[in-house]
Amino acid sequence: MNKYFSTKTSIFIFAFPGLLLFTAFVIFPLIPELIISLQNHDGFASSGYVGIKNYIDVFQSSMFWKSNRNTIIIVLMSTLITLPFSFILALLLDTQTSGVRRFFKASSVFPAVLSVTVIAQMWVAIYEPQWGLLNSVLRAVGLESWTREWLTDKNTVVFAIGTAFLWQYIGFNMLLFYTGLKSIPRTYYEAALIDGAGPVKCTIKITIPLLQDVIKYLLVISVLGSMAMFAHVEVMTLGGPGGIARTIVYQLYYTAFMTSEFGKGCAYAVIFVIECLIITLIINRFVARERIEY
Amino acid sequence: MKKKLSKFIIKVLLIVLGLSFIFPLYWMLNLSFKTKSEVYVNTFGLPREWVFTNYPDVLKSYNFFVYFKNSLIYTVGNVVLTILVGSMLAYCITRMNWKYSKLAISYISIGLVIPVQVVIIPLFIMLRQLRLQNTYIGLIIPQAAFALSSCVLMLSAFFRSLPMELEEAACIDGCNIYQTFFRIMVPVIKPAIATQTVLLFMGAWNEFPLSYILVTKEAYRPLTVGLANFFLQIGVTHWGIVGAAMILTSLPTVIVYLLGSEKIENALTAGAILK
Numbered sequence: 320m321n322k323y324f325s326t327k328t329s330i331f332i333f334a335f336p337g338l339l340l341f342t343a344f345v346i347f348p349l350i351p352e353l354i355i356s357l358q359n360h361d362g363f364a365s366s367g368y369v370g371i372k373n374y375i376d377v378f379q380s381s382m383f384w385k386s387n388r389n390t391i392i393i394v395l396m397s398t399l400i401t402l403p404f405s406f407i408l409a410l411l412l413d414t415q416t417s418g419v420r421r422f423f424k425a426s427s428v429f430p431a432v433l434s435v436t437v438i439a440q441m442w443v444a445i446y447e448p449q450w451g452l453l454n455s456v457l458r459a460v461g462l463e464s465w466t467r468e469w470l471t472d473k474n475t476v477v478f479a480i481g482t483a484f485l486w487q488y489i490g491f492n493m494l495l496f497y498t499g500l501k502s503i504p505r506t507y508y509e510a511a512l513i514d515g516a517g518p519v520k521c522t523i524k525i526t527i528p529l530l531q532d533v534i535k536y537l538l539v540i541s542v543l544g545s546m547a548m549f550a551h552v553e554v555m556t557l558g559g560p561g562g563i564a565r566t567i568v569y570q571l572y573y574t575a576f577m578t579s580e581f582g583k584g585c586a587y588a589v590i591f592v593i594e595c596l597i598i599t600l601i602i603n604r605f606v607a608r609e610r611i612e613y
Numbered sequence: 614m615k616k617k618l619s620k621f622i623i624k625v626l627l628i629v630l631g632l633s634f635i636f637p638l639y640w641m642l643n644l645s646f647k648t649k650s651e652v653y654v655n656t657f658g659l660p661r662e663w664v665f666t667n668y669p670d671v672l673k674s675y676n677f678f679v680y681f682k683n684s685l686i687y688t689v690g691n692v693v694l695t696i697l698v699g700s701m702l703a704y705c706i707t708r709m710n711w712k713y714s715k716l717a718i719s720y721i722s723i724g725l726v727i728p729v730q731v732v733i734i735p736l737f738i739m740l741r742q743l744r745l746q747n748t749y750i751g752l753i754i755p756q757a758a759f760a761l762s763s764c765v766l767m768l769s770a771f772f773r774s775l776p777m778e779l780e781e782a783a784c785i786d787g788c789n790i791y792q793t794f795f796r797i798m799v800p801v802i803k804p805a806i807a808t809q810t811v812l813l814f815m816g817a818w819n820e821f822p823l824s825y826i827l828v829t830k831e832a833y834r835p836l837t838v839g840l841a842n843f844f845l846q847i848g849v850t851h852w853g854i855v856g857a858a859m860i861l862t863s864l865p866t867v868i869v870y871l872l873g874s875e876k877i878e879n880a881l882t883a884g885a886i887l888k
Contacts, residue, residue, distance in 0.1 A: 554841050
């Protein structure tokens with residue numbers, strides 16, 4: 320039957336459009352990117368090959384290291400704070416009545432549905448130094464000395480942007496964990512209960528191992544998502560005074576589109592894609608992938 | 614007793630957090646009815662003096678209808694193109710006798726780990742050389758290319774779960790492959806297509822980096838970018854107008870959300886679990 324359907328022509332007609340679209344706009348651009356990264360290019364034309372000079376310039380610029388540091392802070396925030404926190408929320412949600420569950424599930428996706436521009440702008444208002452929510456609350460509880468200009472202070476800006484970004488997706492992460500939890504058969508917990516295991520032990524010995532797939536998926540999307548965070552930096556700070564808020568992706572954008580150094584921008588992009596691949600490989604290596612069937 | 618108390622505390626905590634997630638909606642609505650000066654003295658409370666002029670005012674300085682039309686064209690184009698091309702590729706990979714199907718799915722999966730920003734510079738140059746910059750097609754195509762990976766993977770999982778008898782019956786009834794696909798298979802995977810539509814709609818409507826960088830002409834900007842530029846250009850002085858602009862921008866997604874928050878929840882989780 321399959322043979323009858325699967326002529327060469329029909330396979331071509333079904334597979335070609337998708338493969339062409341994907342190849343032409345996702346994979347192929349990596350080639351000109353590599354080529355341009357070896358050139359002195361202003362966005363319109365190349366003025367000749369310069370070898371690996373762009374890469375040397377990038378590694379020597381302090382902005383490269385600063386933007387990497389900012390990116391790492393955001394990635395660490397999303398893996399070490401957001402993921403455990405959203406997992407705990409999912410566990411807590413599981414103990415509640417269906418009314419609370421329904422309300423919390425429905426509200427948790429709302430920030431992820433809104434446009435980043437709106438979310439970013441709301442956080443700008445929260446961090447506003449004069450009348451913003453954060454400083455007003457600090458003043459009201461007598462912590463006047465803690466108030467500051469959150470988005471222009473080089474010690475707080477990255478954490479401030481990171482918080483806004485993570486808050487937007489924490490509910491979504493929670494929802495994925497929760498859906499994963501619900502798919503674990505109750506009988507496992509009943510058996511553990513009979514054997515005398517408490518809730519903490521159940522979580523460590525049953526829930527976490529069985530949620531491997533979800534954990535791994537969330538790990539990959541949160542790490543890659545936070546590495547590629549761009550809109551929040553742009554709308555909230557435009558990179559911050561002196562570029563203090565720039566992430567590596569922002570630095571890439573800035574170099575190419577604001578200073579017209581497309582060659583150097585491409586060098587940033589090549590380095591960034593290598594970073595992404597290394598991180599994905601590390602996650603794949605250390606979080607085992609076995610399909611779990613119940 | 615202790616158990617009841619802790620359950621109550623958790624309940625309060627979850628409700629407070631849940632309210633914080635819908636706080637943006639309250640905040641935008643609230644701002645949009647305040648006067649310019651009130652925002653600074655009474656930022657987060659209800660307006661003391663309700664004004665309704667922010668809405669007509671914002672329509673004067675903010676090209677809402679242009680952006681809205683553009684967003685609609687980009688989103689519809691993206692959803693249609695991605696689903697058409699993606700479902701055909703997924704069908705070919707899972708149901709047809711194709712010796713490279715394993716290779717094809719691994720190849721498509723690469724798209725999941727390449728963020729858009731990685732290739733944005735060469736894309737920008739390519740689109741200009743193809744004279745596609747500042748056209749609708751010029752944004753729809755790259756957006757769809759980047760949305761394709763997850764669409765193909767999810768639809769593949771669905772196709773795989775269907776019984777082979779479907780095609781056998783179609784074949785006996787004399788359908789050719791194209792009729793089988795469009796008349797029988799597509800209707801059967803309608804739920805999956807609906808899920809993908811919701812996901813793609815949300816993704817395309819809120820897409821930021823590609824539309825922000827690739828589109829350089831005002832007349833072709835979608836809402837999200839229009840709004841960001843509106844903030845950046847006017848500098849934020851009149852938050853009442855900003856609030857109204859944000860409400861107008863978010864309205865379509867908020868309506869979709871209110872109509873089917875459960876569908877969105879299911880779509881978001883289904884899309885993830887199946888990968």
